[in-house]
Amino acid sequence: MIAPPDRMPLPRDFFDRPVLDVAPDLLGRVLVRETPDGPIALRLTEVEAYDGANDPGSHAFRGRTPRNDVMFGPPGHVYVYFTYGMWHCMNLVCGPAGDASAVLLRAGEIVEGAGPARKRRLSARNDKELAKGPARLATALDVDRSLDGVDACAATGSPLRILAGAPVTADQVCNGPRTGVSGDGGIHPWRFWIADDPTVSPYRAHVPRRRSR
Numbered sequence: 001m002i003a004p005p006d007r008m009p010l011p012r013d014f015f016d017r018p019v020l021d022v023a024p025d026l027l028g029r030v031l032v033r034e035t036p037d038g039p040i041a042l043r044l045t046e047v048e049a050y051d052g053a054n055d056p057g058s059h060a061f062r063g064r065t066p067r068n069d070v071m072f073g074p075p076g077h078v079y080v081y082f083t084y085g086m087w088h089c090m091n092l093v094c095g096p097a098g099d100a101s102a103v104l105l106r107a108g109e110i111v112e113g114a115g116p117a118r119k120r121r122l123s124a125r126n127d128k129e130l131a132k133g134p135a136r137l138a139t140a141l142d143v144d145r146s147l148d149g150v151d152a153c154a155a156t157g158s159p160l161r162i163l164a165g166a167p168v169t170a171d172q173v174c175n176g177p178r179t180g181v182s183g184d185g186g187i188h189p190w191r192f193w194i195a196d197d198p199t200v201s202p203y204r205a206h207v208p209r210r211r212s213r
Helices: 020-025 113-118 134-140 185-188
Strands: 030-035 039-050 078-082 087-094 101-112 160-163 173-176 193-195
Touching: 020 039, 020 087, 020 101, 030 101, 039 113, 039 134, 087 134, 101 113, 101 134, 101 193, 113 134
Parallel strands: none
Antiparallel strands: 030 039, 030 160, 039 101, 039 193, 078 087, 087 101, 173 193
């Protein structure tokens, strides 16, 4: 359960910082998703930073499009994208408006509302796998493109909110290459995770997709 002091929403200025400062500071924070079946709360255990125009791995590297528009701010909003024609992934926008940086939420521990999450993740072998990976996380929390642009810093009324939770200490934070990122963007050690946490997803290097004949 989340203790009362940990339920304070993170202020917008938490996100109005460089993405490489925000990303590791999100570990241990709590994301709450309001669903028709009740709230689901997730403690973040793994994230990845994407730094817009400075980052070949970012969706915003080549500029603004209808798809990535939310990434350009304001900070504290949710950026949701659809990938491989089947999965949604969720990010939190940070930095000043116009800079287009965001943190991909890769994995977490369901700390409240596991029942509704289990209904959406029937293939999970146990609760540690409910949100073990960005697509699984979005599925467990019932996140899709309808939530793109939602304000996660709103005190009330938002279907997604980010709470203070219990941030981890620096010695608990690990970092390494981002999962599945190719080319020049693949060299950045901008994936952050909580050491030895069982909900963290396994690292996978980028593998080029084969085109069907």
